[in-house]
Amino acid sequence: MIPVLSRAQMRAFDARAIEVAHVPSIVLMENAGRGAAERILAIAGKRRVVIVCGSGNNGGDGFVVARHLLLRGGDPSVFMCGKPEKLTQDARINRDAWVGVGGTVDLLQKGPDLELLRIELDGAAVVVDAMFGTGLDRAISGLAAEVIELLNTVHVKRVALDIPSGLDCDTGVPLGPTFQADLTLTFAQPKLGLLTPRGVRHTGELEVIHIGVPSEVPADVGYSAQLLERADVARWLAPRTSDAHKYSAGHVAVLAGSPGKLGAALLVAHGTLRAGAGAATIVTWPEAVAALQSRVLEVMTASIDRDAVAASIDAALRSKRAVVIGPGFGLDEPARAALAHVLASWRGPLVLDADAITLLSHGDPRLAGVDFQRGSFPLAGPHILTPHAGELARLLETTSDKIESDRFGSATEAARRTGAVVLLKGAHSIIAAPDGRLVINVRGTPALATAGSGDVLAGIIGALSSVLEPFEAACAGAFLHAEGGVASAAGADRGLLASQIADGVPAVLRELF
Numbered sequence: 001m002i003p004v005l006s007r008a009q010m011r012a013f014d015a016r017a018i019e020v021a022h023v024p025s026i027v028l029m030e031n032a033g034r035g036a037a038e039r040i041l042a043i044a045g046k047r048r049v050v051i052v053c054g055s056g057n058n059g060g061d062g063f064v065v066a067r068h069l070l071l072r073g074g075d076p077s078v079f080m081c082g083k084p085e086k087l088t089q090d091a092r093i094n095r096d097a098w099v100g101v102g103g104t105v106d107l108l109q110k111g112p113d114l115e116l117l118r119i120e121l122d123g124a125a126v127v128v129d130a131m132f133g134t135g136l137d138r139a140i141s142g143l144a145a146e147v148i149e150l151l152n153t154v155h156v157k158r159v160a161l162d163i164p165s166g167l168d169c170d171t172g173v174p175l176g177p178t179f180q181a182d183l184t185l186t187f188a189q190p191k192l193g194l195l196t197p198r199g200v201r202h203t204g205e206l207e208v209i210h211i212g213v214p215s216e217v218p219a220d221v222g223y224s225a226q227l228l229e230r231a232d233v234a235r236w237l238a239p240r241t242s243d244a245h246k247y248s249a250g251h252v253a254v255l256a257g258s259p260g261k262l263g264a265a266l267l268v269a270h271g272t273l274r275a276g277a278g279a280a281t282i283v284t285w286p287e288a289v290a291a292l293q294s295r296v297l298e299v300m301t302a303s304i305d306r307d308a309v310a311a312s313i314d315a316a317l318r319s320k321r322a323v324v325i326g327p328g329f330g331l332d333e334p335a336r337a338a339l340a341h342v343l344a345s346w347r348g349p350l351v352l353d354a355d356a357i358t359l360l361s362h363g364d365p366r367l368a369g370v371d372f373q374r375g376s377f378p379l380a381g382p383h384i385l386t387p388h389a390g391e392l393a394r395l396l397e398t399t400s401d402k403i404e405s406d407r408f409g410s411a412t413e414a415a416r417r418t419g420a421v422v423l424l425k426g427a428h429s430i431i432a433a434p435d436g437r438l439v440i441n442v443r444g445t446p447a448l449a450t451a452g453s454g455d456v457l458a459g460i461i462g463a464l465s466s467v468l469e470p471f472e473a474a475c476a477g478a479f480l481h482a483e484g485g486v487a488s489a490a491g492a493d494r495g496l497l498a499s500q501i502a503d504g505v506p507a508v509l510r511e512l513f
C-alpha cells in the first residue's frame, strides 16, 4: 500500500527528509523537476512546452523542469506569475540556473501580459502548471485566477506539478479557479485531495514522481490513508487448494430481493459465486422465491416466513459462512424484523448494503439497541457497510454534499460510530475501519457506474468476507469489482452490464495468482 498524505503530513515529510535523512531541499526540488521533465519530454518531444511558475517552491520545480527540457533538446517557454522578489530561496536558485543555461522568464504582471501567454500557447504541445502546490491556503484571485482560466480554455495537454493549482490538498475541493489537469505529476507521495471524486476531476491521470526520500519517512511522519495496490490483494487471497469442495470455499446467504426487485438478489448471488464462494443461497420472501425458482441455475433459494421471521432465518442461515443483506430487500415491517433478527443473532461476517443501510439509518432501537447518533458502537461482529454518499448521508444525518466535501472524514466517522468497516462507494471507493485505517481504491472505469453494480460489489465482498478479515475483504472486494469491470468493459467507458462486472472477476483472480 502506498501512504497518502495530507498537507500537514507533507510538510512534516519534507522537514524529516531534510533534517533527519539529510537530503537537502534543493536536491529534492532537483529530483522532482528532473523526474517531471522526463515525463513531459516523453509527451512533448521537441514541441513547445509552456511553463507557468509561481514564486513558491512549486514554481521552483517549474524552473527545474524548464532547464532539463532545454538541456535535452525540448522547447520550453517560461512565464512567471508572482513577484520575483517573493521567490523562495530554492526557487530563486533554480530561476537563476534556468537563466544561466540561456533561458528567459516572461513576467505576467497585468492583464495585457496575458496576450503574450495566449500567443505562446497557440501551437504548444503541453502547458505546465507550476503556480501553487501544497502551499496553497486560500482561493486564487487576481491575475493568477485569470491565468488559470486562460490555461483551462486552450486545447493543449495540461500537466500539473504536484497538485493542480487551486485544489485543496486535503479535501479535493476546488477553492476557487482551479487548473484542470489532464495529468498530475505529484511528488514523493499521493496527496489526499487528488483522490476524491471532486479532486479527480481536476487531477486527471495521476503519476507519482520519486524524489529520493528514504521509504521509511512516510511511516515516521504518519499518513492519513493508503492506496490499495494489486500486490496487497494478491498477498491476502490464496489460490484454492486442489482438494477444495464447494462448502470449504464458503456458503454465502444472500438476504435480498423482493417482488419487482429480483435482479438485485440475482446480481448479489452472481457476484458472490464469481468471487469464489462455493455456494450461494438467496433467502427472501415467499413470492420472490417462487419467481426466482424458474430463473436460477447455480443459486439455491430459501424463503422467509413473514409470520415466523426469526425461525425461518435461523433455519436458512444454518451452516452459512457469511451473510449479505439489503439489495432490493424492502423497507417494510418484515424487512425491518428480518434485519433486526440478523443483527441480534448472526455473529459471522455480515455485509449490509442498500435497504439494510436505509433501515439502520432510521434509528429504530429494535435494530441494534443503540442510537448511532450518540456515537456508540452498536454493531457487534465482523460487519461491513457499503453505502454510497446518499446512504451514508442518511446514516450520519447530513447531506450528500457534505459527505462528498469530506469523504475521508465521513467514512472514518461512520466506521467509528458503527464499529463496522465502511466502504464508501464512488469514483474512488474508500474503505474505513473503526480503528482509523483508511484505504483508497483508485482502480476502475466510469463504465462501473451502471445499474446493479453495487449489488455485485456486495456479493463479491460477501464471498471474500468468508475467507478474509472484514477490512481486507472490503478492500479486496473493491479491487476485484473495479478490475472485473475494467476487464469486461475492454476500454469502453459505458454500456457495461452489472453481471459482466462479476463475469470479469475470475480472470482478475487468475492474473493475481
Ligand SMILES: NC(=O)C1=CN([C@@H]2O[C@H](COP(=O)(O)OP(=O)(O)OC[C@H]3O[C@@H](n4cnc5c(N)ncnc54)[C@H](O)[C@@H]3O)[C@@H](O)[C@H]2O)[C@H](O)CC1
Pocket (backbone or CB within 6 Å): 010, 013, 014, 025, 028, 029, 030, 032, 054, 055, 056, 057, 058, 059, 060, 061, 088, 131, 132, 133, 134, 135, 136, 137, 138, 139, 140, 141, 161, 162, 163, 187, 188, 211
Ligand atoms: N514534496 C516535496 O518533498 C517537495 C515539494 N516541493 C514543491 O514545493 C511545493 C510547496 O511549496 P511552497 O513554497 O510551500 O508553496 P507553494 O509553491 O505551493 O505556494 C507558494 C506560496 O503562495 C502563498 N499562497 C497560498 N495560497 C495563495 C493564494 N491563493 N494566492 C496567493 N498566494 C498564495 C503561500 O504563502 C505559499 O507559501 C510543493 O507542492 C512541491 O511542488 C519542492 O520541490 C521540494 C520537494
Ligand SMILES: [K+]
Pocket (backbone or CB within 6 Å): 058, 129, 130, 131, 132, 133, 160, 161, 162, 163, 164, 165
Ligand atoms: K501546481
